[in-house]
Amino acid sequence: MTIAAPVTGTIDTHCPYCALQCGMRLTGKTVEPREFPTNRGGLCQKGWTSAALLDSPGRLTEPLVRVDGELRPATWDRALDLVANRVIEIQATHGRDAVAVFGGGGLTNEKSYLLGKFARVALGTSRIDYNGRFCMSSAAAAGTRAFGMDRGLPFPVSDLRGADAVLLVGGNPAETMPPFVQHLRDAELIVVDPRRSATAELAALHLQPAPGTDLALALGILHAVVADGHLRHDYVAERTTGFDEVWRIAATWWPERVERVTGVAAADQRSVAALLAGATNAYVLTARGTEQHARGADMVGAWINLALALGLPGRPGSGFGCLTGQGNGQGGREHGQKADQLPGYRRLDDPAARAHVAAVWGVDPDSLPRPGVSAYELLDENPRGLLVFGSNIAVSAPHANRVARALSDADLLVVADVVMSETAAMADVVLPVAQWAEEDGTLTNLEGRLLLRRAAVRPPAGVRTDLEVLHGLAARLGQPAERFPVDAEEVFDELRRASAGGLADYSGVTYARLRDGEALHWPVPSTDHPGTPRAFLDRFAHPDGKARFAPVDHSGPDEPPDEEFPLQATTGRVLQHYQSGAQTRLVPELVAAVPEAYVEVHPDTAARAGLGHGDLAHVVSRRGTVRARVRCVPTIRVDLVFLPFHFPGDGRANLLTNPALDPTSRMPEFKVCAVRLEAA
Numbered sequence: 001m002t003i004a005a006p007v008t009g010t011i012d013t014h015c016p017y018c019a020l021q022c023g024m025r026l027t028g029k030t031v032e033p034r035e036f037p038t039n040r041g042g043l044c045q046k047g048w049t050s051a052a053l054l055d056s057p058g059r060l061t062e063p064l065v066r067v068d069g070e071l072r073p074a075t076w077d078r079a080l081d082l083v084a085n086r087v088i089e090i091q092a093t094h095g096r097d098a099v100a101v102f103g104g105g106g107l108t109n110e111k112s113y114l115l116g117k118f119a120r121v122a123l124g125t126s127r128i129d130y131n132g133r134f135c136m137s138s139a140a141a142a143g144t145r146a147f148g149m150d151r152g153l154p155f156p157v158s159d160l161r162g163a164d165a166v167l168l169v170g171g172n173p174a175e176t177m178p179p180f181v182q183h184l185r186d187a188e189l190i191v192v193d194p195r196r197s198a199t200a201e202l203a204a205l206h207l208q209p210a211p212g213t214d215l216a217l218a219l220g221i222l223h224a225v226v227a228d229g230h231l232r233h234d235y236v237a238e239r240t241t242g243f244d245e246v247w248r249i250a251a252t253w254w255p256e257r258v259e260r261v262t263g264v265a266a267a268d269q270r271s272v273a274a275l276l277a278g279a280t281n282a283y284v285l286t287a288r289g290t291e292q293h294a295r296g297a298d299m300v301g302a303w304i305n306l307a308l309a310l311g312l313p314g315r316p317g318s319g320f321g322c323l324t325g326q327g328n329g330q331g332g333r334e335h336g337q338k339a340d341q342l343p344g345y346r347r348l349d350d351p352a353a354r355a356h357v358a359a360v361w362g363v364d365p366d367s368l369p370r371p372g373v374s375a376y377e378l379l380d381e382n383p384r385g386l387l388v389f390g391s392n393i394a395v396s397a398p399h400a401n402r403v404a405r406a407l408s409d410a411d412l413l414v415v416a417d418v419v420m421s422e423t424a425a426m427a428d429v430v431l432p433v434a435q436w437a438e439e440d441g442t443l444t445n446l447e448g449r450l451l452l453r454r455a456a457v458r459p460p461a462g463v464r465t466d467l468e469v470l471h472g473l474a475a476r477l478g479q480p481a482e483r484f485p486v487d488a489e490e491v492f493d494e495l496r497r498a499s500a501g502g503l504a505d506y507s508g509v510t511y512a513r514l515r516d517g518e519a520l521h522w523p524v525p526s527t528d529h530p531g532t533p534r535a536f537l538d539r540f541a542h543p544d545g546k547a548r549f550a551p552v553d554h555s556g557p558d559e560p561p562d563e564e565f566p567l568q569a570t571t572g573r574v575l576q577h578y579q580s581g582a583q584t585r586l587v588p589e590l591v592a593a594v595p596e597a598y599v600e601v602h603p604d605t606a607a608r609a610g611l612g613h614g615d616l617a618h619v620v621s622r623r624g625t626v627r628a629r630v631r632c633v634p635t636i637r638v639d640l641v642f643l644p645f646h647f648p649g650d651g652r653a654n655l656l657t658n659p660a661l662d663p664t665s666r667m668p669e670f671k672v673c674a675v676r677l678e679a680a
């Protein structure tokens with residue numbers, strides 16, 4: 001094992017995990033929090049312990065190639081030659097699209113940009129998508145439909161401090177972004193969550209709907225807004241279109257009817273309407289709880305409708321936003337690792353966009369593939385070859401048994417990772433890469449603000465950066481070397497040109513401006529432009545400048561409970577673990593706090609299954625069985641169980657989940673499926 005050696009004494013950087021991108025200071029391996037507007041000197045336990053992974057014994061430090069069924073050390077040349085030769089063979093026999101690429105929202109802007117270019121130009125495949133499909137896709141689809149542009153928070157996080165009321169739907173930031181909670185301290189907080197989460201504990205009002213019924217709840221509150229005389233007529237007339245069609249639907253959802261569907265008291269719906277309408281400054285925020293559904297884009301659309309009726313979006317001091325999750329969840333969804341996208345949030349099916357980007361890349365626009373398919377569909381197609389950068393799909397993709405079969409059926413599975421994730425353990429070739437503190441790169445945080453993370457320590461010998469890996473593979477696939485630069489700033493300068501004139505225009509952002517600490521929120525269309533911390537103040541991004549109400553109606557979960565599977569399961573996060581857990585399950589302090597898979601159950605529901613607190617249970621759905629330790633929680637609904645998705649093997653919550661996909665966003669229904677509970 002090689003210990004990472006410091007390059008400089010102390011460096012100001014940002015946390016490797018979530019989209020809050022808390023400011024921290026790294027001295028060798030010591031992390032300290034630092035004053036930055038999103039965290040104001042705070043860090044969560046994951047941030048405090050993040051440097052542990054720099055020299056963890058679990059770190060990958062040499063390429064591995066599968067020989068006789070076993071992963072064995074190999075030189076970089078051997079590993080990259082092997083990948084390139086197998087890719088060429090597969091594509092010659094089965095066509096270009098037989099090789100697929102799967103990216104991640106934790107990758108820097110430079111990496112996600114170059115990965116998209118690599119797929120379209122070096123592989124010529126349409127098959128590229130990424131884990132952001134499982135994360136922000138419903139929010140993005142709804143934001144684009146309503147506002148013409150998808151910037152998760154179109155305002156700085158610190159603006160929330162001036163709010164009198166905040167409605168937070170399906171988010172648990174007390175565990176998923178702990179330092180964020182301080183920005184909500186002065187507001188009346190209303191939380192919508194079927195569980196009494198740590199965040200719901202902080203709320204003035206907690207609404208606890210049945211999972212998957214948020215759309216009906218949003219319609220009920222909208223109904224109360226209108227019926228009780230709170231509709232902002234002027235705003236609706238001047239700044240929006242489509243209200244009448246929405247009201248035709250909402251008119252039929254009076255609060256008492258909504259109470260029967262959701263379980264939320266009609267009086268509480270009216271209180272929320274009055275609270276939000278009475279506030280001088282108010283925000284509506286959503287997160288994965290309301291978005292990860294087979295009708296997730298419509299669910300978010302329904303909450304946007306409510307915000308528009310109250311006149312919040314684009315009003316100074318008020319607004320609507322979705323909380324982005326991954327470190328570069330925002331930038332990672334803008335520059336082309338998505339199946340239908342080119343850099344700058346351009347559309348791959350737009351001839352002008354193809355021409356612009358092809359010119360930057362020096363290729364013929366007609367050579368660019370057409371749009372491909374979404375993340376789960378890409379896996380469900382059984383790709384012959386699959387290259388994974390920055391995701392642990394064996395644990396985090398829905399219907400895990402199906403995905404594991406696709407991974408083991410592939411002729412070539414290549415995983416570039418920092419650690420031996422469960423997906424890497426299944427691979428034919430594993431490529432060990434550098435991580436956050438070992439390389440330069442930019443990220444775009446949950447506020448659309450660009451950040452520069454600089455190399456603070458040297459990577460272990462034997463490790464390469466993702467940019468070097470793409471460069472090495474592209475050269476072996478016959479690409480000119482200069483088309484895939486290895487220097488992050490050089491890649492970024494190319495990204496700036498590729499994004500110029502697009503919705504997510506980064507052309508005015510430079511490493512020099514970021515090094516100087518300028519706060520640059522996109523769009524930044526020129527180097528003398530100050531950036532756009534607050535979007536939509538004058539107009540929304542549709543050609544007519546108006547926001548669009550979305551005529552959406554309630555339909556309920558794809559898989560309702562029945563006699564065989566009488567309970568509903570929902571899934572999510574716990575403070576100490578990050579995502580598939582590939583990284584945090586290697587940090588002793590975090591494992592000690594939460595060592596194994598568990599399921600939250602109401603004590604009465606547990607008792608009915610013959611289970612008590614601490615017992616091992618089987619949670620069974622149509623697709624699989626999870627083994628998990630029972631945690632009796634008296635505040636959860638009796639018809640619901642909750643499992644975090646951070647654990648491997650038979651503790652994978654995704655053995656249960658339903659891959660029903662949203663018609664627009666292609667988001668799977670992670671947040672509700674039918675299950676039963678049994679003693680293990």
Ligand SMILES: Nc1nc2c(c(=O)[nH]1)N[C@H]1C(S)=C(S)[C@@H](COP(=O)(O)OP(=O)(O)OC[C@H]3O[C@@H](n4cnc5c(=O)[nH]c(N)nc54)[C@H](O)[C@@H]3O)O[C@H]1N2
Pocket residue numbers: 018019135169170171172173175176177192193194195197210211212213214287288289290324325326570571572573574575576577578579580642671672
């Ligand atoms: N500790 C930790 N922090 C993280 C991450 C992590 O893995 N661990 N991941 C990061 C990433 S990528 C993301 S996307 C964010 C996610 O951040 P959040 O969205 O805050 O996290 P989740 O736990 O997925 O879901 C939030 C809540 O949704 C509730 N919920 C379930 N079903 C429904 C429903 O039908 N309606 C409503 N209204 N709520 C429902 C759950 O009970 C849960 O409390 O967190 C980021 N931060």
Ligand SMILES: Nc1nc2c(c(=O)[nH]1)N[C@H]1C(S)=C(S)[C@@H](COP(=O)(O)OP(=O)(O)OC[C@H]3O[C@@H](n4cnc5c(=O)[nH]c(N)nc54)[C@H](O)[C@@H]3O)O[C@H]1N2
Pocket residue numbers: 104105106107108131132134135136288292325326388389390391392393395396397398416417418419421433434435436466571572573578579580581582583645653654657670
């Ligand atoms: N049941 C259920 N499933 C879910 C969710 C849920 O709420 N419920 N949430 C979904 C959401 S919101 C998300 S975002 C996904 C996340 O799920 P995953 O995509 O699996 O996310 P991670 O566990 O962060 O995986 C990232 C992997 O990339 C590696 N890595 C880190 N940095 C780098 C890098 O710079 N380069 C490379 N090559 N690798 C790197 C890490 O070590 C890790 O193995 O899970 C989704 N799955």
Ligand code: SF4
Pocket residue numbers: 015016017018019020021022039042043044045046047048176177178179
């Ligand atoms: S809240 Fe997110 S960015 Fe901040 S320390 Fe925790 S994981 Fe890191």
Ligand SMILES: [Mo]
Pocket residue numbers: 134135136325326
């Ligand atoms: Mo996410």
